Amino acid sequence: MNSADLGRRVGVPSTALFTDQYELTMVQAALKAGTAGRRSVFEAFTRRLPEGRRYGVVAGTGRVLDAVENFHFDEEMLGFLRDQAVVDGPTLDYLADYRFGGDIWGYPEGEVYFPGSPVLRVEGSFAECVLLETVILSILNHDSAIAAAASRMSAAAGGRRLIEMGARRTHELSAVASARAAYVGGFDTTSDLAAGFRYNIPTVGTSAHAFTLLHDSERDAFRAQVDSLGRGTTLLVDTYDVAEAVRTAVEIAGPELGAVRIDSGDLLLVAHRVRQQLDELGATETKIVVTSDLDEYAIASLAAAPVDAYGVGTQLVTGSGHPTCSMVYKLVARADSGDPADELRPVAKKSMGAKSSKGGRKWAARRLDEEGVAEAEVIGTGPVPEELAGRQLLVELVRGGEVVAREPLDAARERHIAARAGLPLSAMQLSRGEAVIPTEYV
Template sequence: MNTADLGLPVDVPSTALFTDHYELTMLQAALRGGTADRHSVFEVFTRRLPEGRRYGVVAGTGRVLDAVENFRFDAAVLDFLRERDVVDEPTLQWLADYRFSGDIWGYPEGEVYFPGSPVLRVEGSFAECVLLETVILSILNHDSAIAAAASRMSSAAGDRPLIEMGARRTHELAAVAASRAAYVGGFATTSDLAAGFRYGIPTVGTSAHAFTLIHDTERDAFRAQVDSLGKGTTLLVDTYDVQEAVATAVEIAGPELGAVRIDSGDLLLVAHRVRQQLDELGAENTKIVVTSDLDEYAIASLAASPVDAYGVGTQLVTGSGHPTCSMVYKLVARAESADPKAPLVPVAKKSAGGKTSIGGRKWAARRPDADGVAEAEVVGTGAVPEELADRQLLVELVKGGEVVAREPLDAVRERHIAARDRLPLSATQLSRGEPVIPTEYV
């Protein structure tokens, strides 16, 4: 695995340090105390959705698989841990041979989830599973938050394409992950070339206001762009006077002008005026792209406007107000001893304050109504009811340490659209509300 595929700087050899200090101190104590080899079951879930959200979106699973595969403690990492006196020498020797050899099950990427959904299950020895907590949560919490925002925006946009353009509004590595998550959630393209390179996402882009300003006149800028990129390019028309810019754009490119972009002002009003002007100039097929701090609510407000595509940046890469999903990684079952044949015992945190968990290895299924529309997320620890046997959600992702479920990103994107379409219609409402279906425990 090339670290570049993970969005890592070339001088970072592995994902092993994408963890917290206390994961390693727990490991050291467990090795010394004799519990490190107990078979354990960890689950990732969230106790609640972000306020007002009707459903969540599982995203980042593919990146999790890459991270687990690349979780290696090489010489440089071990030297760092030794110099900082993070753990003792026996623990360092154990880490030197670390390879995750357990099993991982999870909701397939792109699927929707609800409070209590066991979106990922990690099984193996306590020692090898506990180390993965932070890297798994950091990926799933970030990517799922972005994908959920993207899904809401995609639903609001309907058939109009969405362009992800938030790279300059977040960390450079987070930007690549955000582009991928946005694509899962329904965005069509990205402006981020690193995301296009690493994940095959289509990339788009033409020019910014600086390009117009560097020229002596707007006409000179438009002429240079059309001469270079062709009449099908997109011209930015709000640097000075929009009406004048549109007239100049059509004069230079003719009715074959691909699109105009509007990045400021009252987008609803300006879009209508621009559409009328384009049509009067004979550019009926020239499209209108709007940008400027859009979110799902702004997109929905433009549903009746003659807009053909939306570009979204800041609000997308920050999860449209919810930059995390508050997923947790909890031990839910462990063996009574290190004996491979020892039975599993359900365990769970029972403290007050809303952080109580339910113990036991879980299955999950989505029960449909008579019309095939989802009506409940059913989660259990015992036998799966016969009527839900073919509705189970978890799939095998890693078996004996080997990844068994890699898939193209386009397949993930299509899965999300299909999963969202099977939810009640109210799932796509932007008004605040509870999860669109309840979670039932059996």
Template sequence: MNTAELGLPVDVPSTALFTDQYELTMLQAALRAGTAERRSVFEVFTRRLPEGRRYGVVAGTGRVLDAVENFRFDPDVLRFLREHGIVDEQTLTWLAGYRFSGDIWGYPEGEVYFPGSPVMRVEGSFAECVLLETVVLSILNHDSAIAAAASRMSSAAGDRPLIEMGARRTHELSAVAAARAAYVGGFTTTSDLAAGFRYGIPTVGTSAHAFTLLHDRERDAFQAQVNSLGRNTTLLVDTYDVAEAVRTAVEVAGPELGAVRIDSGDLLLVAHRVRQQLDELGARATKIVVTSDLDEYAIASLAAAPVDAYGVGTQLVTGSGHPTCSMVYKLVARAESADPKEPLVPVAKKSTGGKTSIGGRKWAARRLDEDGVAEAEVVGTGPVPGGLSGRQLLVELVKGGDVVAREPLDVPRDRHIAARANLPLSATQLSRGEPVIPTEYVHERSG
């Protein structure tokens, strides 16, 4: 896969520098100490969900797999590290041959998660695993935050489609990633052509207020758009007077007009007035699209309005107030030597201050009630209880360095819809509350 497909500028040859320097300094010290090749297990999880959120959404897994495949220290990268004295020559020699050869397991993309869920597990030598920390976290934290916001918005929208249109409100590369994550979370289309090109997401777009202002009359702008795009186009009707614009739009396009877009004002009131006017003009099939800084709460407030689709930008690409999931990447087990047969020993941070973690290589399963609805996220070490063996959540993503779990983007999107439907009904409530199901821990008993 080339860098353009990753959403990277074409002059960036690899993902190897999407990292923090301390990962390379740890590598250098571990190589010198003889501990770099110890078999290790790192896990990605979050200690808590963002305030008020009932569940999280795993997104970005496919991008992580691409990033791992493209994590290569090519000559230009090695030259940069040498010229800036970031690592010594022994470490540079090791990096020149770097290829991740371990295993990665994780929640499948689109699945929901909860506090403590081991959403990704990276296994291999300490050296090869520790280098992936930053790129894995930067992708999962961003994409999962956007997908969670998208999921809440799509739940609030019900059967009405959602258009992702936030490219102008964020960095140009994060805009592409955000469109992808939004699609996983339930959005149906994007305005971002790069996202359409790289990920096959359906794209849409018509015109802005500037197009209307370009012309001498609003009628001229509408006529030009209809002449170019056909009667099924969407005309923006709030540049001047909405009622006059709707009347003109139907006169120009006829009752076959595809849709009108409203981008300002009291959307609930205006939508009702526009719907009545369209019906009176005979344009009963003309749809109404609303935009204007929508979030999940605004979308929910429009549930009773005659709205056919929503366009969402700023609030979506900023995670609707929670732009990160606070996921961490922690060493949870390691061997005591480089011998590949050496057993793994659980390790965990034990300091005070709320940042403790639980050691040991973990599995996760979702327990269902008698109606088949999720009632607990069960995370444990050691043998999986018999009743949960068929409900395990982690799947193999990378085996021996080879990606084994690529899938079309529609698959995680459908998976998320199914996973969300399997949660208690309170999961879709927008009021603040605790995670919709608790996380329970099952520890392996010694002796």
């Protein structure tokens, strides 16, 4: 079990081998060259947003903190590295004592970001920082992609409830991380009990078509479910004939029936017919839940339908076409020694094309217009302009190896709602377009 997936962190195993071999071989070579201890600054950022996206969503920060906290090499891991001749003896000795002792700053979880935003800044010796590259990127790239898709779906839902139900469509550990990220992005509940257990996300679920097919009749199935779960349950009404199922559901549960779920057909048309039928039967408070391969576009197309909640699976846990954010983790500054007083010098990749980067330890701030709406993401390496001093985005997450900013998941969720509300209205458009605000370097 990946400890980065866990909210309840009792007895979690190490994350140290959630890494690429070249990180360890770089440490070996740097130790031999005498450069492993040089003070260094790494930053995680993306050069561009996925095609058509107007903003990104920072998610997975809490999981990153857990992963960093539990990044250490136990005897079994060291034995594996020794047996496979991955690194030499002096490097094994270094890894045996490894604990991250540096500082981490970053955008708080739930905040939005744009191309070039220094989403995470990791500072310490070269060796201790470079080892964290893969585990940090694997978490941020996955979770931020899911949260961005969730945010778009949440905006399209217009305040209607959203249920995450993609566990069966992805890896079992990714399912838990996806549910967490979806909650940050605006979803209300999850069907995944592991996510509920680990992160206190509200869970929901009643029955599938198999439960109806198990019984001799749909009536028997509905009766069994209502007897067990109460009149406020949600009955699945599209196993056979929808109109007959709705009639039977209200007969059995009465007007107190909590909800009906529709999982197939022309959802817009069927929802209107079901709403009319429920109202005629006196079940005016009974809700309608729709599922069936929804994404943000399908949700938006149902804006005029009498739908109260959407259940989303496949498209959510695959990032609705963009399963990664393409974040990178680059060395942007380093000193000539490990002395904290030694000057940091900007460094950057200068290759041709789109893979170049900008050197220097960066700050970031969001400039607002006269109405308080975001108009630019401003990034710099020098002094922060006075007018932006109160708009800085990076917060301290780890100080001297100790986590200082762990927070409830609800705080990240509420932060995202506020951050999204502070963007121009065009950020909510589902049509293809560029980042909703420009990135400016000063």
